[in-house]
Amino acid sequence: MMVQRILKNTKWELLFYFLLTGSITAAALYIGSISKIIVVNDARVWIYGMAGSVIVTFVIGYIAGQRIQRRIDLLHLNMLQVAKGNLSVRMPDTVDQSFSSVYQEFNNMTETVEKKMQLLQQLGEQEVVEKEQAAETAVLEERRRLARDLHDTVSQQLFAIHMAASSLPKVLVTNEAQAKIVLDQLIQMSNSAQRQMRALIAQLRPMELVGKTLAEALDQWFPDYCRQNGLKGMKDMDLQGDLSEAKEHQLFLITQEAMANIVKHAGAKLVSLSLREGPRQVVLSISDDGQGFSSSYQKQGSYGLSTMRERAEKLGGHVEIISKPGAGTTIRVHIPKFEEGKRGEEDERED
Numbered sequence: 001m002m003v004q005r006i007l008k009n010t011k012w013e014l015l016f017y018f019l020l021t022g023s024i025t026a027a028a029l030y031i032g033s034i035s036k037i038i039v040v041n042d043a044r045v046w047i048y049g050m051a052g053s054v055i056v057t058f059v060i061g062y063i064a065g066q067r068i069q070r071r072i073d074l075l076h077l078n079m080l081q082v083a084k085g086n087l088s089v090r091m092p093d094t095v096d097q098s099f100s101s102v103y104q105e106f107n108n109m110t111e112t113v114e115k116k117m118q119l120l121q122q123l124g125e126q127e128v129v130e131k132e133q134a135a136e137t138a139v140l141e142e143r144r145r146l147a148r149d150l151h152d153t154v155s156q157q158l159f160a161i162h163m164a165a166s167s168l169p170k171v172l173v174t175n176e177a178q179a180k181i182v183l184d185q186l187i188q189m190s191n192s193a194q195r196q197m198r199a200l201i202a203q204l205r206p207m208e209l210v211g212k213t214l215a216e217a218l219d220q221w222f223p224d225y226c227r228q229n230g231l232k233g234m235k236d237m238d239l240q241g242d243l244s245e246a247k248e249h250q251l252f253l254i255t256q257e258a259m260a261n262i263v264k265h266a267g268a269k270l271v272s273l274s275l276r277e278g279p280r281q282v283v284l285s286i287s288d289d290g291q292g293f294s295s296s297y298q299k300q301g302s303y304g305l306s307t308m309r310e311r312a313e314k315l316g317g318h319v320e321i322i323s324k325p326g327a328g329t330t331i332r333v334h335i336p337k338f339e340e341g342k343r344g345e346e347d348e349r350e351d
Contacts, residue, residue, distance in 0.1 A: 074092075078090075260304065287329070
């Protein structure tokens with residue numbers, strides 16, 4: 001048992017391999033000398049023997065190093081997965097005592113981060129819902145204001161247009177010059193009323209997500225937006241349909257913000273949108289073939305980029321921006337998902 005416990009430690013395991021190699025080499029030389037296969041009359045024989053011993057030791061040491069490197073590589077790979085937002089990864093059990101404690105600490109750390117991210121996401125979703133409720137109240141108040149504006153501006157202008165148009169036939173008979181003035185006033189008032197109506201209609205236009213899923217909203221909004229702004233759009237979506245309202249809302253707003261940035265700054269002709277939902281995370285990717293920007297601008301950031309980061313961070317996610325001058329830009333958003341079963345178990349423990 002004691003020998004097995006020692007051999008489970010990487011340091012002693014490595015030393016054991018080298019000791020075994022040296023013993024095998026010494027035994028081979030000794031047996032060869034006794035059986036007269038190796039005659040130690042020439043110094044070169046010892047040189048060849050030592051060279052062979054070094055080669056054999058190197059090969060076995062390399063194998064032992066590879067065993068250790070594989071465990072380190074596995075740890076590194078899982079750390080990269082966690083950094084990308086996949087908090088479901090766990091290190092497997094190992095008999096190596098040198099790595100077992102490190103693997104266990106990694107699993108404990110990842111589990112703690114996952115719970116905190118889950119709580120952060122719940123708080124973020126709650127904040128989004130509360131803001132939406134506050135926004136609905138604000139919308140009702142805004143509609144009341146628009147109704148007053150309609151009455152005070154467009155409605156009065158339409159009444160004035162009606163009165164002027166009603167008097168125009170009589171004025172045309174009695175005073176043609178005055179009729180021309182009234183006609184010009186009619187044209188001006190109708191143009192003004194039309195502009196004000198367009199502005200009010202734009203303000204009253206409902207949110208794209210109202211009564212729709214995220215996929216349905218993007219199916220309608222994305223091609224229309226690309227067409228209106230002279231862009232060729234490509235779309236690839238794979239959604240399971242179980243995203244929360246807060247996630248759909250934030251992802252839709254991030255998409256709108258990213259597309260607005262492309263229209264304003266990128267000078268792009270082609271835009272590609274990819275939205276995929278996995279078992280543990282949602283990944284939104286928007287790429288363009290525009291002018292891109294430097295890393296210094298990325299670090300400095302802009303209002304649009306900061307807004308996208310804030311929206312993702314509210315749900316425990318993060319935004320990855322890949323861009324180089326002249327090589328376009330890719331914005332990749334990672335939003336983690338958590339199993340409902342785990343959430344329910346944690347709620348029961350708290351109760």
